[in-house]
Amino acid sequence: MSSPVYITGAGIVSALGEGLSATARALASGTGGLGPLRFLQTVHREFPAGEVKLSDAEMAVRLGVDAATPVTRCILLGQTALAEALRTARIAPGNLSGAAFVSGSTVGGMDRSELFYPDFLSNDRRNAYIALHDVGATTDRVADHFGRFGYTASLSTACSSAANAIIHALRLVRSGEWDMAVAGGTESLTKFHLNGFNALLILDHEPCRPFCATRAGLNLGEGAAYLVLESAQSVRRRGVEPLAILSGGGNACDAFHQTATSPDAEGPRRAMMAALADAALRPEDIGYVNAHGTGTPDNDRSEATALRQVFGDALPPYSSTKSATGHTTSASGAIEAVVCLLALREGLLPANLNWRAPIEGMPAPVTQPRRVSGLRHALCNSFGFGGNDSALILSQVPQS
Numbered sequence: 001m002s003s004p005v006y007i008t009g010a011g012i013v014s015a016l017g018e019g020l021s022a023t024a025r026a027l028a029s030g031t032g033g034l035g036p037l038r039f040l041q042t043v044h045r046e047f048p049a050g051e052v053k054l055s056d057a058e059m060a061v062r063l064g065v066d067a068a069t070p071v072t073r074c075i076l077l078g079q080t081a082l083a084e085a086l087r088t089a090r091i092a093p094g095n096l097s098g099a100a101f102v103s104g105s106t107v108g109g110m111d112r113s114e115l116f117y118p119d120f121l122s123n124d125r126r127n128a129y130i131a132l133h134d135v136g137a138t139t140d141r142v143a144d145h146f147g148r149f150g151y152t153a154s155l156s157t158a159c160s161s162a163a164n165a166i167i168h169a170l171r172l173v174r175s176g177e178w179d180m181a182v183a184g185g186t187e188s189l190t191k192f193h194l195n196g197f198n199a200l201l202i203l204d205h206e207p208c209r210p211f212c213a214t215r216a217g218l219n220l221g222e223g224a225a226y227l228v229l230e231s232a233q234s235v236r237r238r239g240v241e242p243l244a245i246l247s248g249g250g251n252a253c254d255a256f257h258q259t260a261t262s263p264d265a266e267g268p269r270r271a272m273m274a275a276l277a278d279a280a281l282r283p284e285d286i287g288y289v290n291a292h293g294t295g296t297p298d299n300d301r302s303e304a305t306a307l308r309q310v311f312g313d314a315l316p317p318y319s320s321t322k323s324a325t326g327h328t329t330s331a332s333g334a335i336e337a338v339v340c341l342l343a344l345r346e347g348l349l350p351a352n353l354n355w356r357a358p359i360e361g362m363p364a365p366v367t368q369p370r371r372v373s374g375l376r377h378a379l380c381n382s383f384g385f386g387g388n389d390s391a392l393i394l395s396q397v398p399q400s
Contacts, residue, residue: 002174003174003231003232004232004245004247005170005173005174005229005230005231005245005246006229006230006231006232006235006242006243006244006245006246006397007227007228007229007242007243007244007245007246007341007394008088008089008090008228008229008230008235008238008240008241008242008243009084009085009086009087009088009089009090009091009182009227009228009243010084010085010088010225010226010227010228010243010338010341011080011081011082011083011084011085011086011087011088011224011225011226011338012081012084012223012224012225012334012335012338013052013054013077013080013081013223013224013225014033014050014052014221014222014223014224014225014325014328014335015032015033015034015035015049015050015051015052015053015221015222015223015324015325015326016031016032016033016324016325017033017053018052018054018080019084020084020088020338020342023338023339023342024342024345024346024348026324027321027324027339027342027343027346027348027350027351027369028346028348028369029369030351030353030368030369031324032207032323032324032353032354033050033053033221033324033325033326034048034049034050034207034208034219034221034323034324034326035048035049035051036048036049037049037051037189038051038053039051039055039056039073039189040189040190040191040194041115041191042191042194042195044194044195044198046205047194047198047203047204047205047219047220048204048205048206048207048219048326049189049194049219049220049221049222049326050219050220050221050222050223050324050325050326050327050328051189051221051222051326052077052222052223054080056071056073056076059073059076059077059079059080060076062080063076063079063080063083063145065079065145070112070128070129070132071132071141072108072109072111072112072129072132072138072188073111073112073188073189073222074105074107074108074109074110074111074138074186074187074188075109075132075138075141075142075186077186077187077188077222077223077224077331078103078105078138078142078185078186078224078226079141079142079145079146080224081184081186081223081224081225081226082142082143082145082146082182082184082224082226083146085182085184085225085226085227085228086146086182086228088228088243089228089230089240090238090240091228093146093147094146094147095147096143096146096147096148096149096150097147097148097149097150098150098178098179098180099149099150099151099178099179099180099181099182100149100150100151100152100153100169100172100177100178100180100181100182101139101142101143101149101151101152101153101181101182101183102152102153102154102155102165102166102168102169102172102181102182102183103138103139103142103143103152103153103154103155103162103165103183103184103185103186103226104154104155104156104157104161104162104163104164104165104184104185104186104330104331104333104334105135105138105139105154105156105161105185105186105187105330105331106135106156106158106161106187106329106330107187107188107190107192107193107329107330108132108133108134108135108136108137108138109129109132109133109134109137109138110133110188110190110192110193111188111189111190112126112129112132112133113129113130113133114190114191114192116129135154135156136154138154138186139152139153139154140152142186149182150178151172151178153165153168155168155185156330157384157388157390158329158330158384158388159292159327159329159330159332159333159382159383159384160251160333160382160383160384160388160389160390161185161329161330161331161333161384162183162184162185162225162330162331162332162333162334162335162337162382163249163251163332163333163334163337163380163382163390163391163392164251164333164388164390165183165184165185165333165334166183166184166227166229166246166249166333166334166337166392167249167250167251167390167392168183169181169182169183169227169229170183170229170246170248170249173229173230173231176231179230179231179233179234180228180229180230180231180234181228181229182226182227182228182229183226183227183229183334184224184225184226184227184331184334184337185224185225185226185330185331185332185333185334186223186224186330186331187222187223187224187328187329187330187331188222189220189221189222193220193329194220197218197220201217202217202218202294202296203217203218203219203220204216204217204218204219204295206354207219207323207353207354208294208295208322208323208326208327208354209295209323209354209355209356210291210293210294210295210300210319210320210322210323210352210355210365211291211293211300211304211318211320211352211355211358211359211362211365212295212354212355212356212357212358212359213356213357213358213359214356214357215295215296215297215300215359216295216297217295217296218294218295218296218322218326218327219295219322219326219327220326220327220328220329221322221325221326221327221328221329221332222326222328222331223325223328223331223335224331224334224335225331225334225335225337225338226334227246227334227337227338227341229246230242242397243341243345243397244341244344244345244394244395244396244397245394245395245396245397246392246393246394246395247278247279247280247281247377247393247394247395248275248276248277248278248279248280248281248392248393249274249275249278249390249391249392249393250270250271250272250273250274250275250276250277250278250390250391251271251274251388251389251390251391252266252267252268252270252271252274252389252390253267253388253389254266254267254270254389263298263301263302263305264305265302265303265305265306265309267383267388267389268292268302268303268306268381268383268389268391269305269306269309269310270389271381271383271389271390271391272306272307272310272379272381272391273310274391275379275391275392275393276310276379276393278393279377279393279395281377281393283310283311283312283314284314285376285377286311286316286377286378286379286393287316287317287372287374287375287376287377287378288316288317288318288340288343288349288375288377288378288379289307289315289316289317289318289319289378289379289380289381290318290319290320290321290336290339290340290343290350290378290379290380290381291303291307291318291319291320291365291381292320292322292332292381292382292383293319293320293322293323293352293365293381294320294322294327295320295322295323295327299383300359301359303381303383304359304361304362307362308361308362315362315363317349317365317366317370317372318352318365318366319349319350319351319352319365319366319367320352320365321336321339321350321351321352323351323352323353323354323355324350324351324353332382333380333382333390333392336380336382337380337392337394339380340378340379340380340392340394341394343375343378344375344376344378344394344395344396346371347371347372347373347375348369348370348371348372349366349369349370349371349372349375350366350369351366351367351368351369351370352365352366352367353367355367375396376395376396377393377394377395377396378393378394378395379391379392379393380392380393380394
């Protein structure tokens with residue numbers, strides 16, 4: 001069995017607030033972050049969303065980013081989360097050459113590109129933003145704000161991007177190639193997002209209701225989160241106390257359709273089974289499932305099928321916290337991994353908000369935050385377009 005990979009730091013920003021403490025308070029109180037759009041410049045004000053309650057200017061000031069520096073919202077969100085992850089892991093900025101950085105995103109600098117596109121056609125005043133458009137540029141700018149990492153990589157697999165970034169980092173540490181790796185993802189709301197999902201007819205005009213018989217679609221969200229992963233040797237050398245163990249991760253691609261989820265749930269089922277095998281755990285070891293749970297009729301039906309295939313009649317408590325944060329797309333795997341980390345640390349089952357009635361063959365999710373004891377392992381699902389499906393397992397650190 002491979003040596004454990006420890007989580008020694010974490011950072012998060014979402015519609016629930018900035019930082020681990022604010023997020024934990026919101027989860028414990030059952031507070032949701034969905035509401036009217038404030039910062040995104042769009043005519044579509046009819047859709048609730050999980051927008052981060054900080055302007056670009058506010059984040060730039062907090063981060064010490066000069067107002068004249070070209071930057072995107074995706075970069076600022078990533079830097080905000082990464083700052084907390086490094087701080088909680090007791091890693092000084094500038095001392096990063098011995099660490100890898102892996103980040104997932106899809107839109108990258110789209111928020112600036114779509115805003116300044118007319119300028120691109122008529123003059124060169126906004127050319128600095130062209131260089132920030134792609135996902136790799138987002139990763140580099142998020143990382144370089146804190147110093148030079150020894151290795152950087154970008155992953156873009158739609159809504160499983162951040163989860164796959166974490167799996168890649170897990171393998172980098174397990175292999176011995178790196179003693180430390182920071183992984184997660186960042187994503188900002190854009191008109192590209194909103195208009196695209198609206199064109200697919202899967203946005204809900206009301207707050208979303210994952211795994212509810214009345215579900216009618218998803219609410220978009222934004223945010224960022226990162227985990228600091230370390231080998232046992234690195235933990236001992238630095239004298240840090242682990243927050244949890246990243247026990248396993250699995251990915252499967254059923255390639256059923258460009259956007260639709262497979263009705264037979266092959267990809268989700270295989271991803272969960274691969275994560276369990278990677279962690280050397282059985283389904284009955286899992287004490288909580290943070291479901292992908294977007295609130296669309298097809299996704300929740302498919303995931304419910306997969307959960308029944310994996311857990312049978314012994315499905316552990318489950319919930320979709322997208323009902324609180326919105327669907328943060330490429331960042332969701334990292335944001336919800338941090339939610340699972342907090343669940344383990346706080347002994348808390350987060351709520352599936354707005355739920356009204358069960359779907360066929362599924363027990364009710366956790367509908368009110370609930371304190372529990374003995375929660376040892378949590379499963380976190382992230383399923384992407386194209387059938388690129390991933391699952392992570394986070395575990396308590398055994399008491400010595």
